[in-house]
Amino acid sequence: MGGLRTAGDLVARMQMTRRMRLPEAKAYVAGKLGVSPADLSDPVAMSEVRREQGLGTIPTEDTATTGDALAIEAKLNIMRVLGVQVRSAERLLELTRG
C-alpha cells in the first residue's frame, strides 16, 4: 500500500492485531483518521493526516520537521489513535513509568 508514504503500516497493524480482512481494516483505519478508505493509499492526502495526528513519516529533511513525531514517538500516537496494541510503545511506557 505504500507503508509510511500512505497508511499501509496502519492497515497492516489492524490485520496483525485484530485479524481484520483488508476492506474491514481499511474502513477501521479510515474511520479512526476521519478520512475515506480511498485516501489511505494517497500519499499527498496521508502526509497531511499523518502530520496532524502525529502518526509518523519518512524521517528526512524534506518530509519531517523537528516538530513531527517519528518512530517510537509516532507509535505512541498510533497505539492511542487506532486503539491497538503496539508492543514497543507499551514497553516504552512501562520502562519510563509513563
Added chain:
Amino acid sequence: MGDGSLVRMTRAEIEAQVRDGVEAAVKRAKVARLGDDEVAHLVDIFASAARFSAVDIGDEVILSSDGVGSQDAGSRINDLQTYEQTVCTDTVELYHHDYSFKPVKPVLPFEQETMRRAQLLLTVPCQYGAMPDLGRYTVPDGPIPNWSQLLPLGRIDEARAAQEEAVEHAVDDIVYVAEGMYEAGADGINLDTAGAAGDADFLAALRAIERIRARHPDWGIQIGMAGEFVLGMHGELEYDGVRLAGLWPAAQMRLAAKAGVSVFGPAVNVNTGKTVAWNVARTCTIVKPCTDAASLPIHLNGGMGVGGVPMHALPPVDAVSRASRAAVDLLRLDGL
C-alpha cells in the same frame, strides 16, 4: 516462463496457457474452475505489452515478507530502515541469516537487543521471522534419529516416532523465541516455510501458534506455507481431528485460523517449464477456495518460485507485477 526467460505469444496462445493452467489445478487440487470472466481478465493482463502492471487505484494490498534486506551492506537495522523509508513496505521483518528457530535460540539475547533498538527507530510494524525447519532436530545436527534415513529402510514406526519427538522440540523452540521477541517489543512473529519437512513440520507450527496465541491474544502471528499441499512424511498426524498430510490451501488455512494466526500465507509452487500465465492461472485456481472461505487476512506467498513469480534470483518485473496484480484482482487478497 517460470524460469524467468522471455517468451512472446499471441493472445490466443496466452489464453490457451491460462486455460491449461486452470485445468492443471482442477485436476491436481480438485478445485472449481475459474469463471470465463476471470480467465478473460488474466488474458488481458498477460496480453499487455507494458513492462509493468498494477491494480486499480484504491485496490492496493499490504506487503509482508520473509525477512527484508540482504544483510550484505550496513547493519540489519539499516536493512529495516531502508525497506521502511526507501522501499516503503507496509511491514518489515528482522531475521537471523540462519533462518530457523533452532539456531536462533542460543543467540536470542542478541536478537532481542537488535529488535529492541530497531523498534526505537521504526514506525512500521516489525516482526521477527524464522522457519520451524523440523529437519534441524535430526542427527547429525540434532538429537533425533533421521527419518529420511529410516524411511528408505522400511523402519516406518521409528521414523514416525522420530518426527513426533522432533515436533515437541520445535514447538518449545518456536515458543521460546516468540516469547523473547514479544518481550523485546516485536510487533509479531512469522513462522515461514511451514510444512517444509512435511506434516510433522506443519503440526509443530500449529501447536506453537496455539501456545503463543493463548498468551498474547492481540499479537501478530503470521504463517507462510512451504508448498501447495502438505507432504505426508509421517502420514498419520492430525490437528483438531484433521489429518494433515495432503491438505491444500483452504484446509491449511482453516487449521491455521483455528490455531490462532493473524495472517495466513498460502504457497503454490512454480513449474519452471511452463509459462508465467500458466503458473498464475494455476495458482489463482488453487488458492481461490482459500480466500473465498477466509475470515482472516490472506497474504499469498509471491516470490522466486511461488505464487506464479519466476524461479530466478532476479525475476523480471513484468512477470512479478503481472503475477501480483492477477492474484490480487482474482483472489481479493489482503496482502502479498
